[in-house]
Amino acid sequence: MRRTVVIAGLGLIGGSLAKSIMKSEENYVIGYDVNQDSLEFAILNGIVHETSTSFTESVQDADIVILAAPISESIQLIGKLNELQLSKEMIVSDVASVKSSIINAASSLTNDKISFIGGHPMAGSHKRGISAAKAHLFENATYVLTPSIRSTEEKVEILKDVLKNTRSKFIVLSPDEHDEMTGVVSHFPHLIASSLVHQARKWGDTHSYLPNLAAGGFRDITRIASSNPELWQDIFYHNREKMSVLLEEWIQEMIDLKILVDNNKKNDMITYLQNAKNYRDGLPSKDKGVIPSFYDVYVDIKDQTGAIAAVVQLLADQQISIKNIEILEMREGITGVLRLSFYSKEAQAESSIFLQNNGFDTTIL
Numbered sequence: 328m329r330r331t332v333v334i335a336g337l338g339l340i341g342g343s344l345a346k347s348i349m350k351s352e353e354n355y356v357i358g359y360d361v362n363q364d365s366l367e368f369a370i371l372n373g374i375v376h377e378t379s380t381s382f383t384e385s386v387q388d389a390d391i392v393i394l395a396a397p398i399s400e401s402i403q404l405i406g407k408l409n410e411l412q413l414s415k416e417m418i419v420s421d422v423a424s425v426k427s428s429i430i431n432a433a434s435s436l437t438n439d440k441i442s443f444i445g446g447h448p449m450a451g452s453h454k455r456g457i458s459a460a461k462a463h464l465f466e467n468a469t470y471v472l473t474p475s476i477r478s479t480e481e482k483v484e485i486l487k488d489v490l491k492n493t494r495s496k497f498i499v500l501s502p503d504e505h506d507e508m509t510g511v512v513s514h515f516p517h518l519i520a521s522s523l524v525h526q527a528r529k530w531g532d533t534h535s536y537l538p539n540l541a542a543g544g545f546r547d548i549t550r551i552a553s554s555n556p557e558l559w560q561d562i563f564y565h566n567r568e569k570m571s572v573l574l575e576e577w578i579q580e581m582i583d584l585k586i587l588v589d590n591n592k593k594n595d596m597i598t599y600l601q602n603a604k605n606y607r608d609g610l611p612s613k614d615k616g617v618i619p620s621f622y623d624v625y626v627d628i629k630d631q632t633g634a635i636a637a638v639v640q641l642l643a644d645q646q647i648s649i650k651n652i653e654i655l656e657m658r659e660g661i662t663g664v665l666r667l668s669f670y671s672k673e674a675q676a677e678s679s680i681f682l683q684n685n686g687f688d689t690t691i692l
């Protein structure tokens with residue numbers, strides 16, 4: 328039986344979900360967005376079967392509705408669900424990065440034909456908008472579900488079935504537990520990344536050469552500061568209580584760290600760094616957890632015409648697929664580093680040895 332799935336908010340996340348849900352012929356997908364360009368893009372690229380410019384009309388006959396707008400907008404859309412006169416049951420879910428305020432809004436739903444199940448696919452990107460949507464965005468990622476009191480096991484199974492082509496791994500959490508944990512490993516690191524960039528920016532005012540010294544480490548730790556500011560403001564606002572507690576904890580951690588630095592005790596500092604390294608190294612890989620860890624090979628490369636193409640061609644000749652390529656620290660006339668990411672440990676090892684045999688210096692960290 329065909330089921331009608333409405334995705335409200337066809338941006339990075341909504342578009343990526345639409346692409347994966349469209350893979351099953353069981354689903355008829357309708358996209359709703361306030362942005363006409365996103366709707367046109369979705370139709371032109373076959374991302375949905377049909378588009379709509381009216382939320383209430385689009386969801387009228389839906390079996391499943393997924394709210395994928397910014398958090399505050401999704402909360403407004405939940406409010407509109409009470410206006411519907413429904414003739415059949417409907418499962419409503421969302422993708423918001425913070426769950427308590429969504430589930431609070433859902434608890435005010437009076438329509439007993441609606442089963443609300445909160446959702447949060449723990450994968451994304453610093454990009455925004457439907458043009459960045461990818462069907463495989465959530466592959467192997469953790470997908471958190473936070474059922475409201477008015478949903479059942481059976482409805483959760485139906486939702487998982489609709490989302491099965493995301494190939495993500497579902498876990499059920501309470502909204503509070505979700506917000507606490509994502510607060511620690513996702514939201515708070517964004518605040519810190521932005522604060523590190525501000526610190527560097529201020530120093531850059533008096534040391535004009537500073538940006539040229541920002542090496543790989545600074546870029547790695549601040550990558551997420553380049554994400555969509557409106558999205559992150561919305562996340563920090565809705566998770567503000569947890570953010571405030573985490574900031575207090577962090578300030579104390581920084582005070583302790585300052586004492587460690589000032590005391591200049593070699594072994595204490597090594598222990599601090601070693602303990603952090605042990606925990607970081609033991610985090611689950613992309614296959615198992617939320618932190619992506621690909622199989623990377625770093626290739627030293629001269630900044631000369633054709634060097635990157637030569638590396639890519641050598642691997643293509645060996646039929647080795649590259650998942651991602653990133654140029655790190657490439658400056659004119661200076662040896663730079665290419666980070667190649669592979670799908671497996673085997674491809675990582677094979678590529679490294681093969682490139683070495685062809686005259687490149689490679690490193691696996």
Ligand SMILES: NC(=O)C1=CN([C@@H]2O[C@H](COP(=O)(O)OP(=O)(O)OC[C@H]3O[C@@H](n4cnc5c(N)ncnc54)[C@H](O)[C@@H]3O)[C@@H](O)[C@H]2O)C=CC1
Pocket residue numbers: 335336337338339340341359360361362365395396397398400401422423424425447448449450451452453454455456457558562
């Ligand atoms: N960006 C990321 O990495 C992740 C984001 N999320 C969550 O996904 C949601 C969407 O984020 P993105 O896709 O990144 O944002 P986006 O900016 O790429 O897309 C948002 C879309 O919603 C549309 N929109 C805005 N107001 C609307 C309304 N009232 N009704 C219908 N559509 C509306 C916009 O036109 C846009 O197409 C957010 O709630 C966010 O917390 C979840 C996981 C990862």
Ligand SMILES: O=C(O)C(=O)Cc1ccc(O)cc1
Pocket residue numbers: 423424448449450451452453513551
């Ligand atoms: O770019 C990154 O690493 C992210 O942090 C992606 C992300 C952003 C928001 C979420 O709610 C979940 C994942």
